[in-house]
Amino acid sequence: MFLIDGPPAGALAWGMTRAFADRPAVTVADAPGKPAPAVDTADAGLRVGGDLGAVPAHAAGAAPVGAAGAMPVRAGSAVPVGVAGAVPVRTGGAAPVQPAGAVPPRPATAAALDDLRRERADFLRRSADYYGDPHLPVDGTLVDRVLDSWYRMIAGEQDDDGLRAAYRDAVSVLMTRAAGALEVPLDDLYRANRGRIPMWAWPEPxxxxxxxxxxxxxxxxxxxxxxxxxxxxxxxxxxxxxxxxxxxxxxxxxxxxxxxxxxxxxxxxxxxxxxxxxxxxxxxxxxxxxxxxxxxxxxxxxxxxxxxxxxxxxxxxxxxxxxxxxxxxxxxxxxxxxxxxxxxxxxxxxxxxxxxxxxxxxxxxxxxxxxxxxxxxxxxxxxxxxxxxxxxxxxxxxxxx
Known part of the structure; x- marks a missing residue:
């Protein structure tokens, strides 16, 4: 199966796109504690919208806690594990799991594309709420992973006003938190990251x-x-x-x-x-x-x-x-x-x-x-x-x- 860490129950992770229906499914885990077989991470990353190379794979749909690169767990709080470390998952909640062999079909209609954009916008709004938690540790590695992941997600979808607004707000929340945690002026942080934030999402578009x-x-x-x-x-x-x-x-x-x-x-x-x-x-x-x-x-x-x-x-x-x-x-x-x-x-x-x-x-x-x-x-x-x-x-x- 693909293990796709996602937002709280009821929300679809943006990575579960309906793209690449012509590609075969890839099983990324056999059994708990058993190393997963080799995976073409570049191929898999395209299907889930992120780089899976750094995501530990386990069976039973359980995201490993405390794995290298994951943020520390705090009881009752969200833990940012998953695709590129950018998708929040509530502790004790079940992340959306894609069954083995089931690859979402490519969106074929305007309505399906609109649904997908709404799902991505909802994901970004939930992410903004998550990263806005003042108790959540934020460091440079996390900022890199999240910005890269979100930029991949927003590419080619920059004409949808709702999605743009959700992305801009999520980036603003993350950058504001990072500026405080890293003790870097907010303007300097945006300036350094202009190459991976669209111009329309800068503080001054x-x-x-x-x-x-x-x-x-x-x-x-x-x-x-x-x-x-x-x-x-x-x-x-x-x-x-x-x-x-x-x-x-x-x-x-x-x-x-x-x-x-x-x-x-x-x-x-x-x-x-x-x-x-x-x-x-x-x-x-x-x-x-x-x-x-x-x-x-x-x-x-x-x-x-x-x-x-x-x-x-x-x-x-x-x-x-x-x-x-x-x-x-x-x-x-x-x-x-x-x-x-x-x-x-x-x-x-x-x-x-x-x-x-x-x-x-x-x-x-x-x-x-x-x-x-x-x-x-x-x-x-x-x-x-x-x-x-x-x-x-x-x-x-x-x-x-």
Whole structure:
């Protein structure tokens, strides 16, 4: 039989899909305490929706308690054992068991597909309740197993509003618990796992638009005339420009296959003055105006779907996500993370204001121009340095030039 650990009685585990009806059943256990025969875990994992390689198999439908990789048992509480460690089972309750030889049929109708999605949404809602228990231990290994399992489950089912809402809520509960348990800021935890959480399930939902690698916040679309997406971030305006091809692409002082940069234009403050005792004195002025742009460039012949060579796209989290959606392991994904880094820097860091003041002489007021431009240059450099640390200096190290 397949042993499928599931939610409390009355709920079907999402893994019990009606898929792969053309595959023969696999018996994964003979008798209590007897090692199971060899199983094609990749094949079995497809049918139950998860990786069975780490799930101990036993007969009589009983999930082993205290096995390696399982969370410790507490009387009267749910124990997260089962497919990829992600499916909660109530202690003392019977997990749904698929009889030997009985492979669920492939859903053949729209109604059957709707039923399956409702079952998955119900599973996710129960999981959210389970992982919301403040007494449940949460660690990095559990988070990895659960996120990977849920991402496999949600793949290809991202247009169902009910399922999306249940998934988003379950991920939010798990990530909030994990952030507290691991003592990691919630934003940082989401950032590290962007490669295996769909963009629409991020705290601020995003999406991709044609021709731009940087993910775009929902509610914004490219301008018809320019193809650029304009955002107001904090007190500044940033335009995310369409990607372009360039013969010379440099970032961090090095030639690159692709790069994403923060650039800016500015207008010096307009001011009024009056003569006082033979001196021109500033009586009012408008703030300087700075407009930022973010653009990804690539060298001729470089393709964004090619694998990322270092940094984001090569982390364990990104590679896990790439098994479901290959985009998480690509150069395009890598450059998109740079773009998001830059937007986040603009949101959390005010650009330097022009330091002039009313009452200054015009000569002194205008003399502040160079120091302000130097501060603006440093501001952009800090943004790119932060992005390099987050996106380039993680995962596989960059090779020396």
């Amino acid at each position: 995003h999406h991709l638009v044609a021709g731009i690698r940087t993910p775009i916040p929902d509610g914004h679309e490219p301008e018809a005339a320019t193809g650029a997406v304009r955002l107001t971030v904090g007190t500044v305006t940033v335009s995310i420009l369409p990607d372009e091809e360039a013969d010379d692409v440099r970032a961090g002082g090095r030639a690159r296959d692709a790069g994403t940069r923060l650039d800016y234009t500015y207008e010096l403050p307009a001011y009024t003055w009056e003569s006082r005792k033979g001196k021109k004195v500033v009586t009012s002025f408008e703030p300087a105006v700075v407009a930022f742009t973010i653009r990804t460039r690539r060298r001729p012949g470089v393709r964004f779907p090619s694998p990322s060579k270092y940094g984001r796209g090569t982390t364990a989290e990104d590679l896990a996500g790439a098994k479901v959606d290959p985009y998480s392991g690509t150069l395009g994904f890598h450059e998109g993370q740079h773009g998001m880094d830059l937007v986040e820097f603009l949101r959390s860091h005010e650009p330097p204001a022009y330091p002039g003041k009313v009452g200054m002489t015009v000569r002194r007021f205008e003399g502040l121009r160079e120091s302000w431009l130097a501060a603006l240059h440093d501001y952009a450099e800090k943004a790119e340095e932060l992005s390099a640390a987050r996106t380039d200096r993680v995962g596989v190290p960059e090779s020396e030039p």
